[in-house]
Amino acid sequence: MKEIDFLSLDGRSLRTFLTVLEELSVTGAAARLGVTQSAVSHILDKLRLALGDPLFVRSGRGIVPTDRAIALREPVRAVLDELKGLTNERVFDPLIGALEFTIAANDFQRDLIFPRLLLDFQTEGVDARFRFIPSGIPAADLLRRARCQLIVTPYPPEGPDIYQSRLFDDKLACFYDASVRSAPSSPEEFVDADYIEVRFDDSESSLNAVFVAEPLVLKKPRVSVPNFAAVAPFLKGSKLISTESSLMGKINLKGFASAPVPFKTEALTMYMAWHKRDHIDPAHQWLRRRIKTHVEMILDSR
Known part of the structure; x- marks a missing residue:
């Protein structure tokens, strides 16, 4: 039996694998990751070789995961969470490097908070990029599967791995x-x-x-x-x-x-919710503080 070359695995490849597993589409995964379809296909080819399994196979006009790919979902997610934890004690400066956040919010919360906040970041020289997805009535899997890093909602999901914080009360x-x-x-x-x-x-x-x-x-x-x-x-x-x-x-x-x-x-209460993997991440902590401060300014202007 061929020995798996585990040293050929890296965080970016594992993240790509999880994204394809969630999207069940190379095209959808590429769009979500902001890379080309050929880049995703290349990473999948590398993973197939390293893991000795096709991982995804054609079914009609789409793809389906193999049993091996399904079994790898939670172990791979755990590895990525551990890798992320290695960076949580780093010195953080929002003016150094680019920041990227995916936020689940319906259009009311999105439009109330984030356009002005992004303008403030640009004025300060903070290179922040936001991707928004609709939250509806959000499920905890949005955070557990890392589809987003933060949810803004009046209906925060619950779970032992989910944190939440009140943003404001409204009538x-x-x-x-x-x-x-x-x-x-x-x-x-x-x-x-x-x-x-x-x-x-x-x-x-x-x-x-x-x-x-x-x-x-x-x-x-x-x-x-x-x-x-x-x-x-x-x-x-x-x-x-x-x-x-x-x-x-x-x-x-x-x-x-x-x-x-x-x-x-x-009262209608709005919350922020996030996964434990991001709880002590300095960039995530910084964003949560900025959102809270910004919301306080909005409420003061009512």
């Missing part, structure tokens, strides 16, 4: 076009109104946060959209209402009238 508001209608003044008017619902890819509704304190039975939404940015075009000029975080009046729903919802609701 819910009813948004509407004041040139067409007034705000619902009672629970009955609210229930009777036609409304816009944001429903994420995982079929979870943003309205889950609305009826925690006082359960109300709504009729079916007049419109369902996949993100918060899509609310405004339907709201404008219509009698529709939309119930969202009041801070959305600063971005996605800027220019629309808003009023408190006419019944008791719980």
Whole structure:
């Protein structure tokens, strides 16, 4: 039996393997890693030779992992976490080198926090690059499989390996076009109104946060959209209402009238969540501090 040349394995190759395993596509893995398809194929060829297994085989128009590749998922992830841990005690200076972060957030959280934060980094000379993916109602596997380094969400995933920190509390508001209608003044008017619902890819509704304190039975939404940015075009000029975080009046729903919802609701709390592998990483700690400071400035300007 051929002895495996374990010294030919390196962190970049193992990361590429995990990415292909998650994407089940060389093209998708290349796009996510920011490299060419030929570079990914070359690394897979090297891994196949080192591990003595094809790892991925053609199936129809796609690829499927071999049993060996599936069995390697968790050991490879553990090795990468250990390698990352070797750098956690390094001296960190945000002005030295490039920083790259993948963040899972829906468009409200993304647009509220990060455009201005990135401008601040550019002014300071920090070479930071962000890649955003939608979070929906996020699952812990987003972090466990290193699909992102940070989640910003009102629904943080839980687990012994998941850390979370409160970013801010907000209240819910009813948004509407004041040139067409007034705000619902009672629970009955609210229930009777036609409304816009944001429903994420995982079929979870943003309205889950609305009826925690006082359960109300709504009729079916007049419109369902996949993100918060899509609310405004339907709201404008219509009698529709939309119930969202009041801070959305600063971005996605800027220019629309808003009023408190006419019944008791719980506060809407926004969190950051991250995996234990990044907990003591100095670059990650620095980013979390900067986000918190930036959010405090946003809240002070309300």
